Amino acid sequence: MAGRFLSGKEYKRWLMEEEAGRASEWRLRQELQDQRIAYHFRRILHLNKEMMALKEENRRLHMDRSSLLQQLQESRHSSRNVSSFVSQVHNLTNSPDTILVAILQHLHVCHLQRVSRVCQRWKKLMDEAGNNVHKSPTIELSSMAGLCPNKALDRALDIVRNQEEVAARCLTIIGHQRLFTDMQSCQMEDRPSSLSLDFAGQLPSLHSLLIVKCSLELRQLLTLPHHLQRVQLVDTLLCDASLTASVHYHPTVWLNVRIQNRVLAGWSTQLDMTRQLLLRQVLDQALLPEVRKRQDAYPRLAKKLRQFRHKKTRMQAVFHILKDRERDYCLRTSFSQEDLDAIDLQRLRPSTVAELHHLAYKIHGRPGKGKGWAVTVPYPLPLHPPSH
Amino acid sequence: MSTAASSSTSETIAEPGLKIKVSTKEGEVFELDEKVAKMSQVIRGILEDLGEQNGGDDSVLPLTQVETRIFRKILVWLKYHAGHDKEEAPKAEEDEIIARFCEEIPEWDQKFLNVDQAVILEIMLAADYLDIKKLRGLCCKTVANILKTKTVEQIREMYGIENDFTPEEEEEIRKQTAWCEDEPPRQGSNH
Numbered sequence: 106m107a108g109r110f111l112s113g114k115e116y117k118r119w120l121m122e123e124e125a126g127r128a129s130e131w132r133l134r135q136e137l138q139d140q141r142i143a144y145h146f147r148r149i150l151h152l153n154k155e156m157m158a159l160k161e162e163n164r165r166l167h168m169d170r171s172s173l174l175q176q177l178q179e180s181r182h183s184s185r186n187v188s189s190f191v192s193q194v195h196n197l198t199n200s201p202d203t204i205l206v207a208i209l210q211h212l213h214v215c216h217l218q219r220v221s222r223v224c225q226r227w228k229k230l231m232d233e234a235g236n237n238v239h240k241s242p243t244i245e246l247s248s249m250a251g252l253c254p255n256k257a258l259d260r261a262l263d264i265v266r267n268q269e270e271v272a273a274r275c276l277t278i279i280g281h282q283r284l285f286t287d288m289q290s291c292q293m294e295d296r297p298s299s300l301s302l303d304f305a306g307q308l309p310s311l312h313s314l315l316i317v318k319c320s321l322e323l324r325q326l327l328t329l330p331h332h333l334q335r336v337q338l339v340d341t342l343l344c345d346a347s348l349t350a351s352v353h354y355h356p357t358v359w360l361n362v363r364i365q366n367r368v369l370a371g372w373s374t375q376l377d378m379t380r381q382l383l384l385r386q387v388l389d390q391a392l393l394p395e396v397r398k399r400q401d402a403y404p405r406l407a408k409k410l411r412q413f414r415h416k417k418t419r420m421q422a423v424f425h426i427l428k429d430r431e432r433d434y435c436l437r438t439s440f441s442q443e444d445l446d447a448i449d450l451q452r453l454r455p456s457t458v459a460e461l462h463h464l465a466y467k468i469h470g471r472p473g474k475g476k477g478w479a480v481t482v483p484y485p486l487p488l489h490p491p492s493h
Numbered sequence: 494m495s496t497a498a499s500s501s502t503s504e505t506i507a508e509p510g511l512k513i514k515v516s517t518k519e520g521e522v523f524e525l526d527e528k529v530a531k532m533s534q535v536i537r538g539i540l541e542d543l544g545e546q547n548g549g550d551d552s553v554l555p556l557t558q559v560e561t562r563i564f565r566k567i568l569v570w571l572k573y574h575a576g577h578d579k580e581e582a583p584k585a586e587e588d589e590i591i592a593r594f595c596e597e598i599p600e601w602d603q604k605f606l607n608v609d610q611a612v613i614l615e616i617m618l619a620a621d622y623l624d625i626k627k628l629r630g631l632c633c634k635t636v637a638n639i640l641k642t643k644t645v646e647q648i649r650e651m652y653g654i655e656n657d658f659t660p661e662e663e664e665e666i667r668k669q670t671a672w673c674e675d676e677p678p679r680q681g682s683n684h
Contacts (some may be wrong), residue, residue: 198652200614204621211593213636222645224664225657242663243594277590315590 109229205230243277273469277315496569513540516554517561522553523568529575530600555587559619565620566612577601578627598634606635 111119209231212220221231512606513530516522531536531537539554556564606613614669640648649656 128649198654200618202632203622204617207621208636208640211634212640213594216637217643219645220648221659222663223648223656224654227654243590245594275590277594279594383663414536 202230212242214243243279245279274310275315515564515566515629516553516557518557519561523564525568525571528576529568529571532571533678534576534626534660536623556623557662558622560615562616563612563619566605566616567625567628568621570602571625573605574627593630593634598631598638602631606631610636610639 205227209220211219216232221228511527513525513527513536514522514537515525515530527540531540536554559567606616613632614636616630617636618629620626620632643651648654656663
């Protein structure tokens with residue numbers, strides 16, 4: 106066809122053929138495109154289906170996990186509720202030794218003995234940990250109601266003494282509501298005229314005695330071992346109590362007697378030697394040489410002591426202070442001069458004596474002991490009543 | 494939970510300080526005030542080792558031995574005592590004995606520990622792990638008070654302990670301790 110001119114008919118036919126070719130090509134292209142679109146569409150549908158399936162599976166797994174967790178929690182909860190007994194069995198019986206020992210340390214000698222009968226492990230723990238427990242044994246008299254205090258103490262001390270490898274250094278006696286003099290259940294012959302706390306030869310290493318919440322209202326209170334260095338009385342009544350003078354205390358040993366607020370609540374105004382001795386202990390404490398060096402801690406007393414340093418004995422100076430205090434009290438209560446003159450230093454009001462204790466505590470200068478008073482008593486005790 | 498913990502902590506303690514993050518055995522994270530956290534000697538020690546520089550970042554102290562439910566209880570105790578307790582000087586031996594045997598458990602702590610024995614023991618173990626002496630002492634005292642009121646047989650029954658003494662051994666021990674049993678133990682304890 107190239108190289109010559111087409112006639113009109115030929116040209117029309119050529120045009121028609123050309124159009125037909127183009128049309129078929131276009132149709133082919135359209136078909137191809139349709140096929141591609143269909144493929145992609147199918148692919149998308151397939152992926153969508155896969156995605157939905159995965160989502161469904163994920164949701165199912167999540168639900169399974171939640172239900173499993175819930176079941177686990179429920180099972181834990183129910184097991185704890187239903188059989189808390191079982192869990193506590195596991196906890197205490199499987200507790201480490203340190204925990205059990207810590208619990209045992211809150212039990213006194215008598216309870217420890219009882220607990221040691223539970224099983225071999227507890228007894229073994231008692232025997233091993235007893236070294237610590239029995240170095241500072243505690244005897245709680247309230248748990249031994251019905252027994253004479255002396256007998257109860259003897260029995261409890263038997264246990265302490267029987268710890269052959271252990272030397273008790275600090276002994277604590279707790280009375281709680283049961284006082285030493287509360288012996289209604291004791292036979293008359295069992296009632297002691299004095300409380301025997303002479304551990305000499307029995308507890309050779311004992312250097313500290315702590316008496317808590319006891320009433321020591323006995324004629325002869327304590328027969329303390331001579332090697333004892335420290336006595337603390339906390340919430341303890343001391344009516345008519347005294348340290349016996351028949352024991353020869355080591356002259357270089359200083360007893361540290363700590364007395365709390367309630368100590369003198371039952372102080373009697375009756376005269377006897379025992380009260381005088383206790384008073385002398387306190388007075389001597391107030392005037393210890395090394396304490397006097399710290400007079401600045403209590404300027405008022407220091408001033409008064411300086412006033413009397415060269416005029417009277419130290420004891421008289423303190424008596425003067427006491428009289429001052431008593432006079433102040435009497436003036437406030439409108440006592441007559443005769444009454445003032447008749448003041449007997451041996452008949453001090455409990456509050457005055459308590460105040461004196463407080464004074465001694467202040468001079469002693471031991472901060473952080475706000476609960477009570479600390480008094481250091483020199484030995485041997487002065488045996489004679491103070492001279493006026 | 495952590496948000497609630499931190500918000501209530503800030504309510505209790507006046508001084509908002511460094512925040513310490515700790516995670517429990519289950520991985521739950523709690524945010525504590527520094528004062529509360531330092532009541533545990535273990536956390537205090539870790540913080541001191543770290544030079545207290547971990548407050549700014551997101552580091553979390555793992556407490557792998559403490560379950561969440563127990564830690565929540567301990568947290569309540571810590572928050573209360575951080576807000577109410579004063580700094581206490583170390584006690585002398587005699588004062589500790591007096592505190593151990595003569596001082597009553599405070600009313601709030603009694604209510605706090607008025608739970609199942611198993612929970613008390615778990616709190617005690619956790620307090621031991623975290624080295625919170627006061628809480629451990631309270632738990633020990635509570636358990637000891639329970640033991641005081643029970644006979645040997647009751648203790649065995651309560652804790653499911655088998656009597657592994659031979660009859661001869663038991664008789665010998667019973668003779669040694671017979672005097673302790675003069676009085677039947679007191680009944681009617683809190684637990």
